[in-house]
Amino acid sequence: MSETSAEDRIWTVPNLLSFLRLLGVPVFLWLVLVPQADGWAIGVLAVAGFTDWLDGKIARAFNQTSRLGRLIDPAADKLYVFATIFALLLREVIPWWLVVVILGRELLVASFFPVLRKYGYKALQVHFLGKAAMFNLMYAFPLLFLASHSGWYAEIARIAGWAFALWGTGLYWWAGVLYVVQVRQLVTAAKKG
Incomplete structure (x- = not known):
């Protein structure tokens, strides 16, 4: 094959x-x-x-x-x-502010797709940082969900959930900045080539 x-x-x-x-x-x-x-x-x-x-x-x-x-x-x-x-x-x-911060990062990264397509690129290479951010967010939300209930686990889930959410959101934005740098490098290389 x-x-x-x-x-x-x-x-x-x-x-x-x-x-x-x-x-x-x-x-x-x-x-x-x-x-x-x-x-x-x-x-x-x-x-x-x-x-x-x-x-x-x-x-x-x-x-x-x-x-x-x-x-x-x-x-x-x-x-x-x-x-x-x-x-x-x-x-x-x-x-709501957490939703705005996460969706704002998505809109930032999505705004570069027309630029990438103009220069013949289909997608950006996924960074390990982006994967780490997604990992944190995927753990944060179930924990925050558990924290909204009453029970012995709620306070522990709240602390851990917000730790994952804040760390994941920070990493998500950091990965977004790296994508901006990557797009700039690709466009500069395409203009020179």
């Missing part, structure tokens, strides 16, 4: 896990907003986080990386973050 055809694969275990994660997004929103089945919703987030880790492990271990996987894996991560902040904002678990 040639390297090009391996890159074009669709039916791989990591891609299947990413598709399943995508299907979990509306299920999560429904659980949080309609029956308010918080335990099940947190379970969906936990499974999504585990399968996010697992699909990367499998892709690297069994050489199942693909072009599609590099698109749907981060898309699933972002959809979970957006769905979670939307649901938690509606349930008044997180403040």
Whole structure:
């Protein structure tokens, strides 16, 4: 099998896990907003986080990386973050300013896509920092969700959740700044070439 055809694969275990994660997004929103089945919703987030880790492990271990996987894996991560902040904002678990700060970073990075396309680039290389930020945010929101309940775990979840949320948001913006630098370098190189 040639390297090009391996890159074009669709039916791989990591891609299947990413598709399943995508299907979990509306299920999560429904659980949080309609029956308010918080335990099940947190379970969906936990499974999504585990399968996010697992699909990367499998892709690297069994050489199942693909072009599609590099698109749907981060898309699933972002959809979970957006769905979670939307649901938690509606349930008044997180403040609006946190949503604005996270979405502001997304708008900043998205504003560079037309520039990239103009110079013939399709996407930016994902930074480890961006992955670390997403990891922190994916842990923050379930913890903040748990903190909104009463119980012995609520205060511990609140402290840990806000630590992950603030650290993750800071890393998210730092990764955004690195993307700005990367775009500038690519555009400068394209203009010289």
